[in-house]
Amino acid sequence: MERNVTLIGLFAALIVALGFVPAIPLGFGVPITLQSLGVMLAGAVLGSWRGALAVLLVQALVAIGLPVLAGGRGGLGIFVGPTAGFLIGWLPAAFVTGLIVERLRRVPVALAAGIGATLGGIVIMYALGILGFWLVKNAGLNPGDAPMSLWAATLIMAPFIPGDLIKVVVTGLVARTIAQYRPSALLARG
Amino acid sequence: MLSLALPYRTWAHRLPAAVKFGLLAVAMIALMRIGSLAGQGAAVLVVAALTASLGRGAIRQSLVTLRPLVWIVAVILLWDTAQGRFQLGVVFGLRVLAMVGLANLVTLTTPLPEIVALIEWLAQPLARLGISPRVPAISVALVIRFVPVLRARHDILAEAWRARSARKPRMKLLAPLTFSLLDDADHMADALRARGGLALPRKGRDTVGT
Numbered sequence: 108m109e110r111n112v113t114l115i116g117l118f119a120a121l122i123v124a125l126g127f128v129p130a131i132p133l134g135f136g137v138p139i140t141l142q143s144l145g146v147m148l149a150g151a152v153l154g155s156w157r158g159a160l161a162v163l164l165v166q167a168l169v170a171i172g173l174p175v176l177a178g179g180r181g182g183l184g185i186f187v188g189p190t191a192g193f194l195i196g197w198l199p200a201a202f203v204t205g206l207i208v209e210r211l212r213r214v215p216v217a218l219a220a221g222i223g224a225t226l227g228g229i230v231i232m233y234a235l236g237i238l239g240f241w242l243v244k245n246a247g248l249n250p251g252d253a254p255m256s257l258w259a260a261t262l263i264m265a266p267f268i269p270g271d272l273i274k275v276v277v278t279g280l281v282a283r284t285i286a287q288y289r290p291s292a293l294l295a296r297g
Numbered sequence: 298m299l300s301l302a303l304p305y306r307t308w309a310h311r312l313p314a315a316v317k318f319g320l321l322a323v324a325m326i327a328l329m330r331i332g333s334l335a336g337q338g339a340a341v342l343v344v345a346a347l348t349a350s351l352g353r354g355a356i357r358q359s360l361v362t363l364r365p366l367v368w369i370v371a372v373i374l375l376w377d378t379a380q381g382r383f384q385l386g387v388v389f390g391l392r393v394l395a396m397v398g399l400a401n402l403v404t405l406t407t408p409l410p411e412i413v414a415l416i417e418w419l420a421q422p423l424a425r426l427g428i429s430p431r432v433p434a435i436s437v438a439l440v441i442r443f444v445p446v447l448r449a450r451h452d453i454l455a456e457a458w459r460a461r462s463a464r465k466p467r468m469k470l471l472a473p474l475t476f477s478l479l480d481d482a483d484h485m486a487d488a489l490r491a492r493g494g495l496a497l498p499r500k501g502r503d504t505v506g507t
Contacts, residue, residue, distance in 0.1 A: 108495055110486035112432055116439030117447075117482045121474070123440060124447040152475060164436050171412045172301045172404035173441070182301050182404035184362055184397035187325055189369050243396075244373065244389055247332035252385060255376075263372060277468045284472035292479050 111157060114294070118149040118161040123168070126177035131270075139270030140177035146197045147228045147278040150204030151220040152285060154295035158201035166194065192239020196232035203227030208282070208295040216286040216293065221279035228278075229271050237261050300409045301358060301401075307351045309406035314415055317403045328396050334384060337391035344398040355405050362401050366393055413437075429495045443481070450477055 122145035130140045150158035165175060174181040176194075185194055207223030208216070241260040248254055286293045309317070331337055348359050370390040377386030413434060420430045454473055458466040489495060 108428075109489040110482060112436060112495060113439065113482040113485040113489065114479070116436045117443055117478050117485075119436070120440045120443035120447055121478060123444050124451070127448060148471070148475070152479075164440060167416070167433075168437065168440060171409065171416070171437075172407070174301055175440075175444075178365060180362060180365060182362060183321065183400035184404065187396045187400050188366060189373075189393055243329075243393065246329040246392065247388075248385075249332045252332070253380075253382065259376070263376065277471070281468070281471045281475065285475060288472075289476065289479075292476065 114153060115157055115161045115164060118145070118153055118158070119164040119168070121145050122149060122161065122165050123175045126175065130177065139267070139273070141274070142177050143197065143200070143228060143232070143271060144274040144277060146201050147204050147220075147224040147274060148281060150201035150206075150227060151208050151223060151278055151282045151295060152293060153205060154209055154297075155202045155205035157294070158205040159198055162197045162201045166198065169194065187243075189240050189243045190236065191243075193232060193236035195239065196235035199235070200224075200227040200232040203231055204278070205295050208293075212296065215283070216296070217279040217283035220282035221275055224275040224278040225272075228275060229268065232271075233261075233264060233268070237264050240264065301362075301404050302408050303351065303354050303358070303405050305352070305354065307355070307406055309351060309402065310408070312406075314407050314411045317407060321400060321403050324399055325396060328392055328399075331392070332388065334388055334391075337388050337395060340395040341391050341398075344395050344402070347402055348398065351402070351405065355402070358405055359398055359401055363394065363397060366397060369393075427496070432495055435489075435495070439485070446481075447474070447478070450474060 122142055125141040125145040128141045146158075146162055149161045152158075153161060168175045169181045169185055170183060172182045176185065185191060204220065204223035204227040207226060208219045211219040211222065214222070237257065237260050240263075241255065241257055244260065245254040282293065286296070291297065328337075328340060331340065348355050370393055373389050374383075374386040377383060377389070416433050416437075417430060420433045423430050423432065451470060451474055454470045455466055458470065
């Protein structure tokens, strides 16, 4: 009980701390922040439930108005803005990453964490993020207004995907290092 | 780490937190339904007036929170203009400003203790699951306390790396940082247990022999 609470709290702190790492500009001007890397790591290391709870804790801190997101952002405004779906998507992202590492026990850790982070941290997170953006964009249309297509919404968010693919690779490598040097620390497989 | 709440009291502080959250929810539903330029423009003016009524600190804080949204609004405006729907892009931009600006006002005018009280009240059902209602508060405190600790730990690891290598560490410090974090979690769990732990006090356990 106590250990679960401290593990969840400390991984939430890691996700917050990664937000202080300056955004790395990708070649084509899109900045990537490391917070979603922390989300993938929480899932891969802690497993599905604890990983998701660590994310939930960060989301709660955002909601109560602490500046815990990259760039010192926070507050309720984030939950109603055009990127709300991405923040909410962190929850299933960590859960699914953890679930895959837990279930694919015969697959090498790096690969399992990579598959999990791709499925949770990219496929599911972007699905929710794009859907949230699309909903805010097309809200309150008048009759006769052409809505933005889901395809167009995906196209607008696509430039961020390469950065997240890099994070998937890093998640796999870090999970492998942990499994190599201290197998018992990879709680998702404990 | 400081809360984003304003350091001074305003008229909006007198409204109970639950009322503000309720009003915000209603306003969000309304803003999602308004599709006219005039309607969203008026909403932005109302939010701006409300912000101004809370003083200079509120205006500054709001601008800080809205600034990262400029990019996405600009991209959408360009997109809609390219599609020949300039007005839709403007309505979207105004709606985002109004919604995010309004939600921020609730954050600015609800001090942390009030929100923590709300969380503790919401956490009461946890007791039925055998979990102490103190868990949410302790978790929040843990995060706030450990963010600076982690940053300091990272700096130490980076310094040790620089002493050994001319190359940049990049992501290589993440694994050792995670190891130290897992150790910390174990130590802190021991410390919490030594101080009585987080389980609910069981009836009769401490009354034996008295």
